[in-house]
Amino acid sequence: MAERNIGITLLGFGVVGGGVARLLTEQRELLAQRTGIRFDLRHVVVRSTQAASAKAEDAWAQRLPFTTDANAAIDDPAVGVVIELIGGTSTSAALIERALKAGKPVVTANKSLLAEKGPELFALARKHDTCIAFEASCGGGIPIIQALLRDLAGNRIDALLGIVNGTCNFILTKMTQNGWSYDQSLAEAQRLGFAEANPAMDVSGRDAAQKLSILASLAFGVRLTEKDIHIEGIDRLDAADIKFASELGYVIKLLAIAERGAGDRITLRVHPTLVHKTDVLADVSGSFNAISVYGHALGHALWYGRGAGRMPTASAVIADLVGIGLGSTQAVFKQIRILPDQTSPASVLPFAELESRYYLRVMAKDEPGVMAAIATTLGKHRVSISAILQHESEHSKLVPIVISTHLAKEGAVAKAITEIDALAVTQGPAMCLRMIEQPEEFGEAK
Amino acid sequence: MAERNIGITLLGFGVVGGGVARLLTEQRELLAQRTGIRFDLRHVVVRSTQAASAKAEDAWAQRLPFTTDANAAIDDPAVGVVIELIGGTSTSAALIERALKAGKPVVTANKSLLAEKGPELFALARKHDTCIAFEASCGGGIPIIQALLRDLAGNRIDALLGIVNGTCNFILTKMTQNGWSYDQSLAEAQRLGFAEANPAMDVSGRDAAQKLSILASLAFGVRLTEKDIHIEGIDRLDAADIKFASELGYVIKLLAIAERGAGDRITLRVHPTLVHKTDVLADVSGSFNAISVYGHALGHALWYGRGAGRMPTASAVIADLVGIGLGSTQAVFKQIRILPDQTSPASVLPFAELESRYYLRVMAKDEPGVMAAIATTLGKHRVSISAILQHESEHSKLVPIVISTHLAKEGAVAKAITEIDALAVTQGPAMCLRMIEQPEEFGEAK
Numbered sequence: 001m002a003e004r005n006i007g008i009t010l011l012g013f014g015v016v017g018g019g020v021a022r023l024l025t026e027q028r029e030l031l032a033q034r035t036g037i038r039f040d041l042r043h044v045v046v047r048s049t050q051a052a053s054a055k056a057e058d059a060w061a062q063r064l065p066f067t068t069d070a071n072a073a074i075d076d077p078a079v080g081v082v083i084e085l086i087g088g089t090s091t092s093a094a095l096i097e098r099a100l101k102a103g104k105p106v107v108t109a110n111k112s113l114l115a116e117k118g119p120e121l122f123a124l125a126r127k128h129d130t131c132i133a134f135e136a137s138c139g140g141g142i143p144i145i146q147a148l149l150r151d152l153a154g155n156r157i158d159a160l161l162g163i164v165n166g167t168c169n170f171i172l173t174k175m176t177q178n179g180w181s182y183d184q185s186l187a188e189a190q191r192l193g194f195a196e197a198n199p200a201m202d203v204s205g206r207d208a209a210q211k212l213s214i215l216a217s218l219a220f221g222v223r224l225t226e227k228d229i230h231i232e233g234i235d236r237l238d239a240a241d242i243k244f245a246s247e248l249g250y251v252i253k254l255l256a257i258a259e260r261g262a263g264d265r266i267t268l269r270v271h272p273t274l275v276h277k278t279d280v281l282a283d284v285s286g287s288f289n290a291i292s293v294y295g296h297a298l299g300h301a302l303w304y305g306r307g308a309g310r311m312p313t314a315s316a317v318i319a320d321l322v323g324i325g326l327g328s329t330q331a332v333f334k335q336i337r338i339l340p341d342q343t344s345p346a347s348v349l350p351f352a353e354l355e356s357r358y359y360l361r362v363m364a365k366d367e368p369g370v371m372a373a374i375a376t377t378l379g380k381h382r383v384s385i386s387a388i389l390q391h392e393s394e395h396s397k398l399v400p401i402v403i404s405t406h407l408a409k410e411g412a413v414a415k416a417i418t419e420i421d422a423l424a425v426t427q428g429p430a431m432c433l434r435m436i437e438q439p440e441e442f443g444e445a446k
Numbered sequence: 447m448a449e450r451n452i453g454i455t456l457l458g459f460g461v462v463g464g465g466v467a468r469l470l471t472e473q474r475e476l477l478a479q480r481t482g483i484r485f486d487l488r489h490v491v492v493r494s495t496q497a498a499s500a501k502a503e504d505a506w507a508q509r510l511p512f513t514t515d516a517n518a519a520i521d522d523p524a525v526g527v528v529i530e531l532i533g534g535t536s537t538s539a540a541l542i543e544r545a546l547k548a549g550k551p552v553v554t555a556n557k558s559l560l561a562e563k564g565p566e567l568f569a570l571a572r573k574h575d576t577c578i579a580f581e582a583s584c585g586g587g588i589p590i591i592q593a594l595l596r597d598l599a600g601n602r603i604d605a606l607l608g609i610v611n612g613t614c615n616f617i618l619t620k621m622t623q624n625g626w627s628y629d630q631s632l633a634e635a636q637r638l639g640f641a642e643a644n645p646a647m648d649v650s651g652r653d654a655a656q657k658l659s660i661l662a663s664l665a666f667g668v669r670l671t672e673k674d675i676h677i678e679g680i681d682r683l684d685a686a687d688i689k690f691a692s693e694l695g696y697v698i699k700l701l702a703i704a705e706r707g708a709g710d711r712i713t714l715r716v717h718p719t720l721v722h723k724t725d726v727l728a729d730v731s732g733s734f735n736a737i738s739v740y741g742h743a744l745g746h747a748l749w750y751g752r753g754a755g756r757m758p759t760a761s762a763v764i765a766d767l768v769g770i771g772l773g774s775t776q777a778v779f780k781q782i783r784i785l786p787d788q789t790s791p792a793s794v795l796p797f798a799e800l801e802s803r804y805y806l807r808v809m810a811k812d813e814p815g816v817m818a819a820i821a822t823t824l825g826k827h828r829v830s831i832s833a834i835l836q837h838e839s840e841h842s843k844l845v846p847i848v849i850s851t852h853l854a855k856e857g858a859v860a861k862a863i864t865e866i867d868a869l870a871v872t873q874g875p876a877m878c879l880r881m882i883e884q885p886e887e888f889g890e891a892k
Contacts, residue, residue: 019743023600023743027600027602030600030602031599031600033667033783034599034667034782034783034784035599035781035782035783036781036783037781135597141741141743141744141745141747142747143593143597143598146592146593146596146597147589147592147593150592150765150768150769150772150774151581151589151592151762151765151768151769152589152761152765153477153480153481153764153765153768154469154473154476154477154760154761154764154765154767154768155761156473156476221479221480278729280726280729280730280750283724283726283729284726288746295587295761296757297465297469297587297757297758297760297761297764298587298751298752298757298758298761299587299751299752299755299757299758300734300751300752301587301588301749301750301751301752302748302749302750302751303747303748303749303750304726304746304747304748304749304750305744305745305746305747305748306744306745306746306747309745311742311743311744311745312743312744312745314600314743315598315600315601315741315743315744316597318599318600318743319596319597319598319599319600321600322596322597322599322600323596323597326596326777326778326781326782327773327774327777328596328773328774328775328777328778329774331772331773331774331777332772332774335481335482335483335772336480336481336772337479337480337481337482338480
């Protein structure tokens with residue numbers, strides 16, 4: 001059968017870039033056989049060709065067409081697609097803009113850039129009759145972006161939530177399964193390459209929030225920014241909370257949650273969350289990701305897979321390349337109207353109005369009247385207790401009192417905690433975590 | 447923005463057909479807003495318009511354009527897409543052929559038809575420069591077909607396995623969670639509409655096998671028929687086996703399994719399978735489906751969702767409609783070369799050569815030497831025992847001896863069982879089930 005060639009410029013030769021180069025080299029015949037397209041890697045743009053060659057241990061990698069001239073590599077008339085995998089938000093933006101202005105489709109895994117400048121870049125692509133593909137920006141190898149763009153089009157989406165940061169999930173899994181501290185678990189994650197030397201973007205929840213802003217903007221057809229999202233990281237978590245949660249029947253996961261609430265207002269949040277042990281998300285371990293979507297017709301669906309890493313993310317980049325090669329990605333990008341350059345800013349529910357169940361851990365003196373004081377304070381703010389966990393005191397003067405609540409308003413709980421922390425018999429700040437039941441399947445999914 | 451109209455003929459107004467009509471009616475504005483396309487339901491072909499109107503309880507459904515003239519509805523020049531949801535393999539094939547010959551894209555959920563005549567129909571679509579979309583044929587609302595067609599193109603797929611029959615999964619879940627018998631669980635499934643009056647297609651495993659033939663043909667890029675698949679249903683299962691499996695740490699699921707084995711030969715099977723309780727598939731309950739795919743780059747990924755039912759399946763039909771409206775489905779169908787009209791017959795490993803772990807339940811007399819006789823027979827066939835479960839005998843003269851094995855060859859196990867069944871101290875036939883560990887992630891997924 002007839003074959004076509006598509007020339008490719010790859011910007012960046014880091015972890016994912018190396019994986020993409022490997023797949024394009026090793027799977028060249030397979031891809032041609034499956035798609036009728038020969039994907040020719042014509043330029044691999046790096047900071048230093050010497051350093052890149054030195055890094056390339058394999059023979060195939062040493063033969064890659066390294067160059068430092070990004071502009072020439074993008075402008076090469078034989079290049080039909082540009083893959084941006086250098087990260088950051090300034091150089092990458094300039095190079096992507098250059099490619100788009102030349103009418104060349106861009107594939108990127110750059111969630112920070114899309115979270116910050118997605119609407120402008122999408123609009124620029126549209127103006128030049130081309131497209132941006134970003135399957136690899138969220139959920140690693142999991143093909144969730146295409147699903148949201150196209151396969152769920154007949155659904156009113158009511159919720160999208162999940163585990164979208166493999167670093168945090170690895171750390172929490174270690175804390176849960178091995179009983180390790182946060183610091184010890186982080187060190188292990190760093191040792192194994194699941195966390196960076198500076199893990200702030202991951203453990204603070206910001207990385208998850210950037211992904212949520214992309215995913216939720218497609219799910220709800222609205223424009224979002226990171227600022228719309230309430231963000232709490234995992235770095236304040238104590239091993240004791242993992243243990244108490246387990247006693248209550250829960251595991252703690254960093255969830256990114258977007259829900260359609262009353263009046264179609266959306267709640268957006270990233271925080272450590274108590275997930276019931278019977279919940280599918282509770283079993284998502286290590287560096288895996290999982291994303292649940294609730295559609296009014298589809299019901300509950302979930303995508304699970306490796307959320308990061310060299311080859312899984314490269315797999316998503318290749319998916320985008322193939323989609324561009326076949327023209328299906330352009331067809332969807334150009335016509336579908338849920339990309340954030342074409343939608344309106346979301347109506348976001350103020351975080352204080354969120355309704356949730358809560359897990360509270362209060363460190364209190366082991367003396368009469370303490371529980372009454374805490375319970376009275378919660379009652380005053382109409383926060384209703386669902387379960388209490390208090391073990392016999394050992395040597396310590398302060399004992400942890402763990403309380404789970406029924407549904408309550410975030411604002412009310414925050415006020416109650418402030419008052420509890422101010423009690424003479426407690427030592428603040430109390431630990432406050434949110435609990436989640438997977439949303440009911442709304443509508444008619446049955 | 448500019449809008450286009452696409453006229454639709456819907457063949458069939460059963461469970462899924464009704465759901466599609468509902469989505470097209472109620473989500474008309476949403477779909478137009480998202481896609482720029484107005485999907486006009488121009489004909490709903492039924493056997494009797496009176497019966498259809500009588501069945502239609504809602505006002506919107508009574509106003510549907512019912513007709514009994516399928517040919518005219520397909521030929522209508524204002525109709526651009528034909529949706530086939532009447533099932534069966536003769537009338538449906540003739541109508542699909544008529545639509546394809548007119549160059550009209552066809553959307554179908556008809557797995558039986560595709561399993562039987564997929565290659566011919568795909569070839570016919572290709573000849574007339576149009577396409578067949580069949581997202582709804584496997585996994586209900588789960589968008590797995592598009593993922594296999596396009597998003598995993600850069601992967602060598604090593605295994606695809608999962609729970610693809612909601613009826614069986616519902617029955618097994620009831621047997622597991624409630625301790626019910628097979629008959630009682632089946633009756634409950636029928637009462638709730640999860641099983642048909644004649645449940646043979648589902649409980650025999652044939653429905654799952656038809657879906658596996660479609661999924662595996664795409665995953666491995668080969669042509670398959672139902673005959674390539676070893677099929678065992680759930681109708682022989684005993685509540686005791688569910689209980690013993692649980693004691694060993696497993697749950698029993700009807701799995702459809704396709705694996706690439708030695709020499710790239712493929713094993714294809716549908717049978718009740720012991721899945722470890724820590725496995726993600728063990729938590730897939732009720733009528734939900736889940737499909738695991740192992741790609742050499744992607745690693746392990748899993749799709750989960752409602753595998754059947756009115757609205758989830760309708761959601762998948764709408765996904766195909768939208769894909770056709772946007773042109774992305776045609777782009778993929780026409781160029782991607784893994785559809786079974788363009789691939790070669792699979793090289794299938796003879797089932798006797800399968801390697802698996804096994805669960806055996808032998809009913810034996812409670813007397814000395816029994817275990818020795820069984821163990822000796824297994825040893826003779828090089829089947830190595832991994833665990834034994836035998837409880838103290840109660841009143842019964844026969845006691846169940848439960849044995850799990852290490853990896854062994856199917857053929858050897860079958861011979862051993864024949865000999866064990868022939869022992870004077872046992873009463874055959876022994877129950878033999880296969881156990882599965884989720885495949886290792888091959889290659890470089892990390």
